[in-house]
Amino acid sequence: MWERIRDFPEQLYFNYSVYIDRFVDWLSQAFGWFFDIVRDIILTMFDGVEFVLGITPWWLYIVLLFIAGWRLYNVKTGITLAFLLFLIGVSGLWSEMIYTLAIIFISVFISFLIGLPTGILMSKSSRLENILKPILDGMQTLPSFVYLIPALMLLGIGRVPAVFATTIYAVPPLIRLTFLGIKNVDEQVIEAGISFGSTPMQMLFKIELPQALSTIAAGLNQTTMMAVAMVVISSMIGARGIGQEVLIAIRQVQVGDGFVAGLAIVFVAIILDRLLQGVTNRFDQTMETE
Amino acid sequence: MARDVKVDNMSVVFGTNAQRQAAIELLDENMTADEIREETGATVAVKNLSFEIEEGELFVIVGLSGSGKSSFIRTLNLLNRPARGSITVGGQDLTKLSRSELRNYRRNDVSMVFQNFALLSHRTVMQNVEYPLEVQGVPKEERRETAQGAIDLVGLSGWENHMPNQLSGGMRQRVGLARALTNDPELLLMDEPYSALDPLIRRNMQDELLKLEDEMDRTILFITHDMNEAFRLGDRIALMKDAEIVQIGTPDEFFDKPANDYVKNFIADVDKTRILKVRSIMNRLGFVAKMGDAVKDTRAILEEKDMEFCYVTDKNRVFQGYVRFEDLKKSRAKTINKLVKEDDTAIYRNAYIREAWPKLKAAEFDLPVVDGKGRLRGVLDYGVVVDALAD
Numbered sequence: 001m002w003e004r005i006r007d008f009p010e011q012l013y014f015n016y017s018v019y020i021d022r023f024v025d026w027l028s029q030a031f032g033w034f035f036d037i038v039r040d041i042i043l044t045m046f047d048g049v050e051f052v053l054g055i056t057p058w059w060l061y062i063v064l065l066f067i068a069g070w071r072l073y074n075v076k077t078g079i080t081l082a083f084l085l086f087l088i089g090v091s092g093l094w095s096e097m098i099y100t101l102a103i104i105f106i107s108v109f110i111s112f113l114i115g116l117p118t119g120i121l122m123s124k125s126s127r128l129e130n131i132l133k134p135i136l137d138g139m140q141t142l143p144s145f146v147y148l149i150p151a152l153m154l155l156g157i158g159r160v161p162a163v164f165a166t167t168i169y170a171v172p173p174l175i176r177l178t179f180l181g182i183k184n185v186d187e188q189v190i191e192a193g194i195s196f197g198s199t200p201m202q203m204l205f206k207i208e209l210p211q212a213l214s215t216i217a218a219g220l221n222q223t224t225m226m227a228v229a230m231v232v233i234s235s236m237i238g239a240r241g242i243g244q245e246v247l248i249a250i251r252q253v254q255v256g257d258g259f260v261a262g263l264a265i266v267f268v269a270i271i272l273d274r275l276l277q278g279v280t281n282r283f284d285q286t287m288e289t290e
Numbered sequence: 291m292a293r294d295v296k297v298d299n300m301s302v303v304f305g306t307n308a309q310r311q312a313a314i315e316l317l318d319e320n321m322t323a324d325e326i327r328e329e330t331g332a333t334v335a336v337k338n339l340s341f342e343i344e345e346g347e348l349f350v351i352v353g354l355s356g357s358g359k360s361s362f363i364r365t366l367n368l369l370n371r372p373a374r375g376s377i378t379v380g381g382q383d384l385t386k387l388s389r390s391e392l393r394n395y396r397r398n399d400v401s402m403v404f405q406n407f408a409l410l411s412h413r414t415v416m417q418n419v420e421y422p423l424e425v426q427g428v429p430k431e432e433r434r435e436t437a438q439g440a441i442d443l444v445g446l447s448g449w450e451n452h453m454p455n456q457l458s459g460g461m462r463q464r465v466g467l468a469r470a471l472t473n474d475p476e477l478l479l480m481d482e483p484y485s486a487l488d489p490l491i492r493r494n495m496q497d498e499l500l501k502l503e504d505e506m507d508r509t510i511l512f513i514t515h516d517m518n519e520a521f522r523l524g525d526r527i528a529l530m531k532d533a534e535i536v537q538i539g540t541p542d543e544f545f546d547k548p549a550n551d552y553v554k555n556f557i558a559d560v561d562k563t564r565i566l567k568v569r570s571i572m573n574r575l576g577f578v579a580k581m582g583d584a585v586k587d588t589r590a591i592l593e594e595k596d597m598e599f600c601y602v603t604d605k606n607r608v609f610q611g612y613v614r615f616e617d618l619k620k621s622r623a624k625t626i627n628k629l630v631k632e633d634d635t636a637i638y639r640n641a642y643i644r645e646a647w648p649k650l651k652a653a654e655f656d657l658p659v660v661d662g663k664g665r666l667r668g669v670l671d672y673g674v675v676v677d678a679l680a681d
Contacts, residue, residue, distance in 0.1 A: 188408035195367050196422040196473070197397030206425070210412040 024150050035154045042106065042160045049102045058094060062086055065271065072278030081274060084267040093242055093264045100231055100241035100268065103159055107166035107227045112220065115171045119178025119216075120204065129179070136172040144169045144230060148237050162230075162239035170226035177219025181212025217280040224276060228269045242268070293380030293399065293476040293509055295343040295366065300375030302361045305332030314373050323358075323533040335361035337533040338375070343511065343526075345380075348503055350512045350524030352556075358533040359513045363481050366511065367400045368392060379477060397426050401470040405482040407462045409454040415441065415465050416450040422473040433472075440468040443502065460491040467499075480512045484519065496522055500640045504662035517556055521565040529553060541570040542678055563679060568646050569639035571678050572659045572668035578603055581610060583626050589618040601658055602630045607665040609636055609658055636660045639667050643675060650675055 028035065062082045069078030088097050122129050147168050151161035185208055193207040209216075235243030242264050249258030301317055303310045313332035323334040336358045343349045351359045364370040365377055368384055377384045379399070387395060401422065409418050419440055423433035441450060444464040454462055463483055470478060484492040496519060503510060514520050520527050521541045528538040537549040545562060548554045577595055579588050579602045592600060592615045599614045611630040621629055636658045637646045650657060650672060659668040 186406075186408065188404045188406050189410065191364075191369050192402070192404060192408035192410075195369060195396055195400075195402045196425055196469075197393045197395075198425045199393070202425050206421070207410060211410070213412070 024153055027150075028154050038164075039155055039160050042163050045106050045109075046102055046159065049105055050098070053098045053102060058089055068275060068278075072275070072282070077274065081271050084271055088264045088267050091260050091264055093245065093261065096240065096242045096245060096261075097264065097268065099159075100243065100265075103162055103166065103234070103239060103241065104224065104227045104231070104268075104272075107163050107170055107230075108220070108224050110163065110167045111171040111174055111223050111227070114167070115174030115219070115223065116178055116216070119175045119219075120182065120209075122175065122179045123182035123208075132175070136176060139168065140172045144233050145236070148233070152237050157238040159239045161237050162234035165234055165237070166227050166230040169230050170223045173222035173226065174216075174219040177222070178212065178216050181215030181219070182208045184215070185211040214280055214283040217276065217283055221273065221276040221280065224272050225269060228265065228272065231265055294345040295477065295509065295511070296376075296378040297339050297341055298376045298378070300336065300339045300365065300372045300377055301334065302336040302358070302365060302370050303332050303334050303373040304361075305330070310373060317374070334533050335370075336365070336372075339535060340375075341528065341535065341538055343509060345509055346507060348510045348512065348523060348525045350514060350520040350527045351530055352514055352517055352520040352527055353530035354515055357530040359515075359530050360481055362530070363402075363479050363511060363513050366477065366479055367396055367402060369402075397422070398473060399475060400477045400479065401473055401475040402479040402481065403463070403466045403470045403483040405485055407454070407459075407466045407486075409462060409465055409469075411454055414451050414453055415446060415457070418454065418465055419468045419472055421469060426473070437468070437472050440471045443471065444468045445498070459487050460495060463487060463495065476508055478508055478510045480510065482513050482515065485515065492519070499523065501662065504640065517560055518565060521557075521560055521570075522567070525569065529556060541566055545678070563644045564642060566643050566678060567639070568637055568641050568643065568659055568670055569667070571643070571674050572639065572670045573656075573674065575666065575668055576600070578666060579613060579626060580605060581625075581627055581630070585618055585621050585623055585626050585629070588613065588626055589615070592618065599655075601666055601669075602626065603666050609633075609660050609664055609666040612658075633658060636664075636666075637670065638662070643679065646670070647675070 062085055065085050066078040066082040069081040071078075088094065118132070122132050144165070147165040148161070151165040151168075155161040155164055189207065189211065190203070193203050198206065231241065231243040232246045233243070235241065235247045242261050245261035246258055246265070248254075249261060301314070303313045305313065309330050309332035312330040313326050313334055316326050316329060317334070317338060321329070323337055326332065326334050339362065351362065353359045361370055365372050366379065366384070368387075372385060379395075382395070384392075384395070410421065413421070416434070416437060420433045420437035423436060428436075438450070441447060444467050446461065446464050446468060449457065449461065454465065457465065463486075466483065470480075484495050487495065500523065512520075512523055514523075521544075524541060526538065526540055527544060529536045529544075531552060537544065537553050544553065544557055545566075548557065577591055577597065577600050579600050581602060581604045583602075588600070592598075597615065599612050601612050602610045604610055611632045613626050613629045613631065617629045618626070623629065635649060635653050637649055637660070639659045639661050646657075650670065653672070656672065657670040658666055659670050661667050
């Protein structure tokens, strides 16, 4: 008797997973052509990016990174960043790193193409803001593994679904910070723009976006960090690179290999973060008021 | 051409649509703004305002924060839309402008200087100042040239390529002023432009504004909460309180007959001799002859008006001197040119009465008042000055 009151009644069970299955099935059938195009585009992007990344000799990366660190911060930072990159090479993970970087770059690039316009539209329409905010929250809270399954079904196995899943996971902070950046432009500056007869487009490109630039750059930084965080997870659907090394180490219980690969991901994250942070600081320095 | 401004029964109300609707219905009910807010929840920022600003006038609205003065000035370029009533600038009713007409009005006829400067922090001084022309699509060369003129005018030459964050507060506001001047507006709106500056710089900026104002032909509406500033600058002043105008008039009229105790209190700390300027107590001109006028005509007019002499200007209204009726009667010349007597007693209209006093004491007649370009603007009567200083 007590059990009947205590336990959740089975009559109320409603398994809506079938509907999601059906929806994704329907998507892959009805829009199969579309996902084929997406697949082709992403593959073409990989060709381009990997060509550029692959043709560059390893020492040039290290020199360029040193110069970037030096110009953005100081000689010490330049040396530190270059040394971290050198360590990745020493670990024997250089080509894996290039592969992983290609996934990160393409995912961030697509996130930018989607995130920036969405953030702008969101700042202009309070209705869109109300719709998107809970969705963005959901996207960020949902366990990132969940994106892998539909990505797999729609785009097959390998690095293309990896880009797809990474983009979905990484785009929310960029949207959110683009939105915030534009919303937080000083009220009087907006008024000044209007009072001189700017058109809405002039307002956007000459005032709002430039004023929001450092916030948007911070969003881009976060997006990149999220993309790095997806590296291991996306290797579960067949993306190779450093993530795969970690995965193999887990399966074979190789503590050493696992840590070496894991640290390599940390180094990539540090390097990308420092670089983007440096660029953002540059904006802030010239823009700072009061 | 400067423009005149007519405000007719204009109100500004903030709140949700329902609240505004309810508040608008109560506007004629003889309730204060506070009472309407309690009743409806809507904020009446400006209530049933009606007055006129003449063309070329430097008009100051003064009041404490929350009195509605900033809400009012924002209606003149429609940053705030009036809930009802009309605003007419140079014969054009702003509330009836279409979207593109409004844009043109903002681009060409009006501009605004903001309390916190509102500079574009991502642009250099030059790029800030040329912004109003940039949005109009003026070619780069041309707008650079115009902007440079404005930068020179406010004394910022040499700072063109600096970023706003490298400048002091006073210099930033000069950038704000230069930016507001580049589109050569007929109506210049200044919303507490000097309130964020320290007193010494503020004083400086006020003097410079007067000098600038003197050389250009435009209507200026100036908002401040500082009575001293209001009296130093204004041709006429309106004192606002609780969304309504308490008193409107020349500085002298404020001292002469303050409307109520609130006004009296407000002006209690103001030192008249330091603040009252020649222009604020000068009389309007009577008949003025022009160089080249016929002796016969001039004589006839003076006789008819029973005047002993009259002032003479050139065709640009630049002061030349005076002619006496006596001399006209005797003369056989055709034009009055040779009879004009030079007069070096002319005083600058922005001089403070304290500065003008020695000249005035020595003078036998009324004194001619001129502006920065030497144009005759009015006469100063000895008796008026004594009266003004007496109480």
